[in-house]
Amino acid sequence: MKIAAWNVNSLRVRLPHVLDWLAREQPDVLALQETKTENANFPVAAVAGAGYRSVYSGQKTYNGVAVLSRSDMLDPVTDIEGLDDPQRRILAVTVDGVRIVDLYVPNGSEVGSDKYAYKLDWLAKVGAWLEAELARHPRLVVLGDFNIAPEDRDVHDPEAWRDKILCSGPERAAFRAWLDLGLRDTFRQFEQPEKSFSWWDYRMNGFKRNLGLRIDHILASGGLECLSCRVDTGPRGLERPSDHAPVVAELRVGAE
């Protein structure tokens, strides 16, 4: 299964990039974040024209997640017990026996802010749900925009970002706690170029100067073998790009 995660920062604006990328990369599954599209306006027909089915959980203006797949998607879940959240950030589906959890983790704005407290609470509650989801589904993928750079090597300037949002100790601890549930960061299973990132600020020529962070991730459970994982920086260099690049992994059902 070739699977990818991409924060598109408005699917309406990015639809041409997404359709071109699907045609070129031919993934089995593409998980989108920040679609910023109400369900009634989701571009189902354009996506179907590219050979993909759509499942989505959207809202006006902010957030929004969707999964595009060549195969049927079963048992969609958009809300979890104990998290009464109107923000559309979670979408789980099952494709070919693999449980796929598409997440748009809250940004958190600033360490110490109300949004930061919401982020940490969200991470704890979703983590508890993932633990149960892992017990139900030995073949589990958790992917999307985590808004967490797990380690200093995931940050272009670790000292400037020290204890800042996306890099703070509690955020990194929450990420590690998710790994400790039995998930692997597939990107780090392979040798990677130095300064590999998945997001670059639109400001200050961030992409051209590679002033990025690696905050988009594909985590896989022990029931899945990962054959490769990379960031495709190509779309970030296009005209009118998303500020994120797609992360792509090849998974195979393992022995477990």
Add this chain to the structure above:
DNA sequence: ATGGTAGGTTTCCTA
């Protein structure tokens, strides 16, 4: 400490 850019039922909010 500030600002730069992008998207959105836009004159601020979010990232």
